[in-house]
Amino acid sequence: MTISRMLLGAASLAMAAGLAQAESHASATADKRIALSNNYAGNSWRQAMLQTWEEVGEQAVADGMLAAADAYTTAENQATEQAAQIQNMILQGYDAIVLNAASPTALNGAVKEACDAGVTVVSFDGIVTEPCAWRIAVDFAAMGEEQVEYLATRLSDGGNLLEIRGLAGVFVDDEISKGIHEGVAEHDQFEIVGSVHGDWAQDVSQKAVAGILPSLPEITGVVTQGGDGYGAAQAFKAAGRPTPLIVLGNRQDELKWWAEQRDANGYETLSLSIAPGVASLALWVAQQVLAGEEVPKDLTVPFLKITQDTLDDALANTPEGSVANVTYTLDDAKQVIADAK
Template sequence: MFRFAKALAVAALGVSLFAAAPAVAEGLDEIPEATRKQVYDPNMLDPAQPVGPSAYRDFKAKRGPPWVIGYASSYAGNTWRAAVMDRLAKDILPKWQKLGLVKDVIVTQSNLNDSVQIQQMRQLVDQGVDAIIVCCSNPTALNQTVKYAYERGVPVFSLTGYLTSPYSINSSVNYQLAGYEIGKWMAEEIGKKGNVLVVEGIPGTSGSDSQNRGVLAGLAAYPDVKVVGSIAGMWTDQVAQGEVQKWLATNPGQLDGIAVQSAAEMGVLRALQQSGRDMIPITIGGELGANCYWRQNPDYISSAFHVWPPGDDMELIWNIMMRTLQGQGPKIQSVLVPPIKFTVEDVKKELKEDCDPNSADWFHVGPKAWGAEDYLDQFFLRPADPTQYKP
């Protein structure tokens, strides 16, 4: 713990200090201690992550099922978003329609424009949706619109990242914890000394900023590891590839590793391969193309991390939403899960040796490993199997 605290004080890296550890927050004190220690340790939690009592503890839907759901997505331009939509359209929606609990999902896209997303959310409320899911958005820009929805009986659920509104319900991995584990792993992977390039996601979004803060803290825990550059990969392979290529071309010095936020690892791999440099370690997440490269080069790195399996992330927030609409009463504002570390042996179980290194598909761990039913039960006052709901 001392090493972690010392790492956070390294001002030269531009790492924001964590807030002092608070007492267990109201609402969070109702979560079992083992889960709090695993996922909500205040020393490993983004200080802006909302963990107070949920505004929906006694919520009752304004009408019964089948419900109409709005999905106000902020971006559609990467493989992760495509995988989210694939799970939603092919698996989740048909399942819940068959159960008679959902009528339809209305999808909008704002292309990273907060004003457009706000307008789309208000239109969804005015059209009469029963709940809204948003994805990976600015943590504060939507707050007034979330309140607008709340006042009209429409709860808002934030997928993969948090909103700071007291009227939103958030779900994700603990990104700061995940980033810290990734930063430590990278430092260990390069022998606890050397130069590292950091590739962020989309700066300004909570998932990217929280994870980046953790990565920098994990790297800073090793005094002989130096961050020599930081660029935005925008969670998009093509963008990350171009940005890393430009950085490598203008920074010919020693580079020992690249800490990259998925979904951009395939782009970073391609940039390295085309640069003519040695294939130094990079952090790998769930993109199957990158996992295929690892499958075919099993000594490349020692392990990797699942931080946001897209289909499982959508299923996680969906199950939280359905429970809330059914009146189960979420205890707190943010339902977090721990990151999952995996090895090449796990990859070998999923991919054959002749796999496609250009695959745009994703590695999923499955809902039972990413917010299982008994795990979610801990976060509700009146937990029940949401598929068995009878209005």
């Protein structure tokens, strides 16, 4: 009797403690200030990123989750300038710095200064290697592999693939391509019969694909890196060849073309890329760290996947000339953190 009562008492105590803890996490960061250190704002992806940050930051401040979420962009894309910017943020007394870095290594000194001063540093997209910082990285190889896996579900007989790569010599290009080749090694019904560099741009891709097409056998699928699917489709059309299954990369022109094809002949494919809204994910991760949550240092960004079912929504929400975006919520961040544990 006494034992069961004691147990009950202990249980309710634990529950109360748990509740108190949950409550404190919501308000614990009400007086915390977070700064975004951004190194470059010169393309649509970065503009969308800054806009998402502003929206989510303002909402978080209005909701009393944070005291401030200010964004700073360096005037020039230079590591030394960004290092100075980070040191200024320490002086300004920010509790956390969210960082899209100009260099994975050249900011380590400044990041270390910040950590030593008790500032939480969360890097995303352009991550830093300093061990005291959190990293929200993109698994580009998985993005490449996923394309082949999708093709395997659609084309069970396999066939010839054309690979469109990005900008030669850039780490991202190597990673995605590596993932694609790993995927092909696993699904050996596929064979990559041609590979061109499209530089993540529709016009370059169209030219490159048009150049290689005459020398290629029948193509059943095209694996891409984003920003190149529409150009590839145009090249196939101009050559008078049947449109293969082209994996797309979330650009508005690609989505629009996909919707047109779907309406005309029931075209089906998959589109995937990284959403610029990853900045909002970084914001919430920083908030969670400030709230005292245990967060693993290495987190992975989920890709933004657009399927046949979500195409209309995505297209409607993506401004012309932009890229499909998603705003991450606190719950998304918690999910990402839980997945990494």
